[in-house]
Amino acid sequence: MNLPQRTFSYFSLALCLAVSVSAPAVHAQTYPSKAIRFVNNFPPGGPSDFLARTVGEAITTAFKQPVVTENKAGAGGNMGADLVAKSPADGYTVLFGIDTAFTVNPYIYKGMPFKPSDFKPIMVMVSSGLLVGANPGTGFKSMKDLIAQGKGKGLNFSSGGSGSPGHLAAEIFMDAAGIQIQHVPYKGNTPAVLAVLSGEVDAGVLATPGMLPHVKAGKITPLAVTSRQRSRSAPEVPTVSELGLKELELEVLYVAMVPAATPEPVVQFLQKAFTEALKRPDTQAQLASMDLFYEGLTGPEAAKRLSDLSQRYARTIQSTGMKVE
Numbered sequence: 001m002n003l004p005q006r007t008f009s010y011f012s013l014a015l016c017l018a019v020s021v022s023a024p025a026v027h028a029q030t031y032p033s034k035a036i037r038f039v040n041n042f043p044p045g046g047p048s049d050f051l052a053r054t055v056g057e058a059i060t061t062a063f064k065q066p067v068v069t070e071n072k073a074g075a076g077g078n079m080g081a082d083l084v085a086k087s088p089a090d091g092y093t094v095l096f097g098i099d100t101a102f103t104v105n106p107y108i109y110k111g112m113p114f115k116p117s118d119f120k121p122i123m124v125m126v127s128s129g130l131l132v133g134a135n136p137g138t139g140f141k142s143m144k145d146l147i148a149q150g151k152g153k154g155l156n157f158s159s160g161g162s163g164s165p166g167h168l169a170a171e172i173f174m175d176a177a178g179i180q181i182q183h184v185p186y187k188g189n190t191p192a193v194l195a196v197l198s199g200e201v202d203a204g205v206l207a208t209p210g211m212l213p214h215v216k217a218g219k220i221t222p223l224a225v226t227s228r229q230r231s232r233s234a235p236e237v238p239t240v241s242e243l244g245l246k247e248l249e250l251e252v253l254y255v256a257m258v259p260a261a262t263p264e265p266v267v268q269f270l271q272k273a274f275t276e277a278l279k280r281p282d283t284q285a286q287l288a289s290m291d292l293f294y295e296g297l298t299g300p301e302a303a304k305r306l307s308d309l310s311q312r313y314a315r316t317i318q319s320t321g322m323k324v325e
Contacts, residue, residue: 031266032269034092035068036059036066036094037067038052038056039084040096041074041079041101046189047128047207048098048254049071050286050290051254053069054277055067055256055274056069059277076101076104076164077100077101078101078112081095081101081102081257084119085113086114088259091270094122095257097255098252098253099252099309100163102257104313108322119257120267121297121299122258122271123270124295124298125274126295127251127253128251128290129208129228129250130169131205131215131224131237132146132224133203133204133206133221133222142223149179151179154182155180156183157170157173157181157184157202157204157205158184158200158204159192159204162183162324165205165250166192168322169226172247175316175319176247184201189210208233215234226251228241228251253306256270256274271298
């Protein structure tokens with residue numbers, strides 16, 4: 001499979017753009033002077049939607065300008081991202097979503113309507129891990145049991161769709177652990193969790209909040225979390241690194257992006273507003289309840305984190321032949 005190596009140069013360009021200052025000071029003095037549109041490229045109700053609405057409320061309160069959150073889902077986040085990429089670079093249209101639109105999609109879609117270099121990051125806001133959960137009927141009690149089955153008869157894993165974090169995690173598991181996994185895509189995280197619950201599939205590597213109610217009820221067996229640290233909602237579940245499986249570590253990054261030509265004073269204004277909104281005690285409490293960890297990465301740090309992920313995922317995608325079906 002031939003990967004678009006140019007993607008790495010896009011992130012290099014984004015890193016340069018993130019630290020350039022090319023706009024007159026007037027932008028910082030007059031922005032915002034009208035309504036701001038936040039485009040969430042996933043359906044309502046998820047973490048990125050929560051983040052968009054939380055930050056939007058803070059900006060509305062502080063600066064007396066309305067912020068409208070619009071959900072534009074489809075094609076693994078590509079539809080919403082494309083809308084923002086083609087919007088004026090004036091800070092009045094901001095993309096909220098997860099990193100996969102930039103770190104995974106360029107490798108698995110035959111054609112992309114935008115390039116990663118069409119954007120620069122405002123902030124990598126928060127991160128979250130995934131939970132490896134199995135149907136109790138499998139008899140799995142540990143990751144060793146799951147891996148042993150994968151090396152024998154094989155496994156089937158659900159995900160929230162082709163190209164989703166759960167799909168990527170399954171491919172990473174297959175590649176790193178040398179196991180056989182049949183990927184079964186569903187239309188969203190909720191039906192993917194229900195597939196594990198009902199026994200339609202053996203297991204899944206899915207968003208922790210969606211799995212936890214069933215874990216607490218004893219209807220899904222938790223095996224590990226893929227984050228660097230244990231889940232605050234399920235602290236009894238070990239990380240993959242603690243189990244000696246650090247190569248299976250995976251975190252979803254929640255990002256805010258603007259068109260690449262957006263003036264730097266406007267980007268800096270948004271970064272300050274985002275930081276203040278996300279560090280409020282009530283917001284921090286809500287983030288903890290959703291198992292989200294504050295990152296607050298901006299500028300070169302944000303661009304480098306995305307670039308590093310892109311390169312890591314490229315290797316997995318090349319090795320496994322992962323693609324959108």
